[in-house]
Amino acid sequence: MITIALLQFLENNGIGTIDQDMFWQNIGLDAEGLYIVNIGQAQTRGSRRVQRYEIYARNKSKLAGLKLLESVIELINNSYSVCELPAVEKYDVPAFGNITLMPLSTPTRVGEDANGRIIWSTSGNIIY
Amino acid sequence: MENVTYLGGKAELAVGSLVIEPQFLGDMTVTFQEGTRTSTSLAGTINRPSGQIETAQIEGNFILPSMDALKTLYAEMYEEPTAENLSGRIRIGGSDCVAQVTKPVNIHYSCESNSDNDFHVFAGLVQLNLSLAYNSGDNLVTPFTILAQPTSDGYAIAGAGDLSKKTIWDATTQEWIDAPVSA
Numbered sequence: 522m523i524t525i526a527l528l529q530f531l532e533n534n535g536i537g538t539i540d541q542d543m544f545w546q547n548i549g550l551d552a553e554g555l556y557i558v559n560i561g562q563a564q565t566r567g568s569r570r571v572q573r574y575e576i577y578a579r580n581k582s583k584l585a586g587l588k589l590l591e592s593v594i595e596l597i598n599n600s601y602s603v604c605e606l607p608a609v610e611k612y613d614v615p616a617f618g619n620i621t622l623m624p625l626s627t628p629t630r631v632g633e634d635a636n637g638r639i640i641w642s643t644s645g646n647i648i649y
Numbered sequence: 650m651e652n653v654t655y656l657g658g659k660a661e662l663a664v665g666s667l668v669i670e671p672q673f674l675g676d677m678t679v680t681f682q683e684g685t686r687t688s689t690s691l692a693g694t695i696n697r698p699s700g701q702i703e704t705a706q707i708e709g710n711f712i713l714p715s716m717d718a719l720k721t722l723y724a725e726m727y728e729e730p731t732a733e734n735l736s737g738r739i740r741i742g743g744s745d746c747v748a749q750v751t752k753p754v755n756i757h758y759s760c761e762s763n764s765d766n767d768f769h770v771f772a773g774l775v776q777l778n779l780s781l782a783y784n785s786g787d788n789l790v791t792p793f794t795i796l797a798q799p800t801s802d803g804y805a806i807a808g809a810g811d812l813s814k815k816t817i818w819d820a821t822t823q824e825w826i827d828a829p830v831s832a
Contacts, residue, residue, distance in 0.1 A: 569657045601672040602659070604760035619658045619760040 523647055524557050524574050525614045526606035527622075531555075533607060534596055536589075553580050553638065555589065560644070573646045577631065583639045587628055590641045594625045597645065606647075621648040656766055659759045662709065663820035664775065664795070665752035667721040671759045675710030675790060679756070679768055681797070681805065705797035705804050707754060707770065713789045722775045722793050725749050741777070749774055751798050755818040763817050763828035764810035771805065772798040 528539050537543040542554030560573040576593060580586035600622045608616040625645040633639055659671035684699035711722065717736045720727035725747045726739040751772035758766055776794040783789070797804045810816045810825035817828045 569655075602670060602759065604659075619758075621659055 522612075522614050523572050523606060523617050523620075523649060524559055525609050525612055526617050527574070527647065528557060529607045529609045529614075530600075530603075531593060531596070536593055536596065539609070539611075548577075548579060554578070555593070562646075569648050571646050571648050573644065575642050575644045576625075578641045579634070579638050581638055586639050586641045590628050590643055594628070594643055597622050598624045617649055619649060623648065656758070658761075660756050661759045662707075663753070663755040663757070663818060664721055664773065665724060665754075666820050666823060667724070668820050669711060669721055673712045673714055673718070675712055677707060677709030677756065679707050680704050681706075702799075702804060707756070707773070707795040707797070708792065710790050710792050713791060719779075719791075723777070724752075741779070753823055754795055754797075755820065757818060763815045764825060765808065765815070767808070767810060767818060769806050769810060769818065770795070770797045771800040771802050774798060 525539075525545050528543050528545060531537065531543060532539055537554055539545075542552070544552065544554065544556040546556070546558055548554070548556040556577050556579070558575045558577065560575060562571050562573045564570055576590065578586035578590040578593075580589065601624075603622055604619060606617045606620055608614060623646050625643045628641045628643050631640040631642050660674065660677065661671050662669045662674055662677065681702060682704040684701050684703040686697045686699040688695050688697075711718075713719070715736065716738060719739045720737060723739045726741065728738050728740055730737045751774055754770040754773035755764075756768040757764065773795040776796055778794045779791050781789055781791055810818060815828040816825035818824075819826045
């Protein structure tokens with residue numbers, strides 16, 4: 522659930538709005554914008570919990586999706602000192618404390634869907 | 650079922666009145682180690698703790714935002730700029746004698762609101778340990794070593810700064826102050 526809180530963090534920093542142009546785990550057929558997908562990772566005793574994730578940007582314009590993703594990358598890469606991801610009331614998700622947002626990868630062009638929309642992705646992880 | 654908690658997270662380092670924020674700190678290692686007293690007897694070799702501290706130091710890596718930032722570690726070697734918006738420098742060697750003054754050193758988990766899990770050295774001396782690797786791919790990083798000096802309070806404390814109330818270390822005044830109420 523921590524990735525919903527990450528979306529809230531993005532919303533609070535002006536990247537977009539949850540359920541309008543930022544989505545969790547999947548994106549509607551007609552929608553454009555960002556969606557975030559969890560990727561599982563083995564956890565070891567003696568290490569802190571890590572949630573890996575990928576963020577995809579889907580947009581008609583090749584450049585708009587990339588620019589959107591780069592603004593996310595810039596925000597997160599400059600947020601190493603952030604300690605908390607905010608609660609998301611409408612999904613009953615609590616705030617997460619003592620988190621570390623690790624830097625995101627540079628963007629990858631994933632491809633183009635059947636409707637001609639370009640998809641870009643970046644990946645990162647949250648230590649908490 | 651009770652949630653098990655462990656210590657961990659981003660940390661910051663206060664050296665005197667200056668603080669290195671977590672985004673500029675690499676890994677750090679705190680080492681306090683007692684010596685060994687060895688005696689040989691007919692029953693074999695007996696090793697006992699010596700009761701004397703042999704190693705008392707903090708080692709780490711400083712990811713430099715600028716050369717000027719080296720003043721955090723080497724305050725006595727720092728030469729201030731003569732006007733605003735200029736950068737200073739540290740001078741290594743030279744004809745002037747530089748006497749280092751001990752400073753309190755505090756390691757604090759940045760996301761914690763009090764000193765409960767801090768590591769505090771009462772009097773630290775920063776040993777000159779500058780090792781800069783220039784290349785095109787990495788940020789400029791230097792290791793550092795802070796040697797803890799004995800004081801009447803001991804070398805260091807691991808844990809709460811004040812046993813009677815919640816406090817947090819304030820590097821500016823170099824004393825523990827009351828922690829925020831929510832702590």
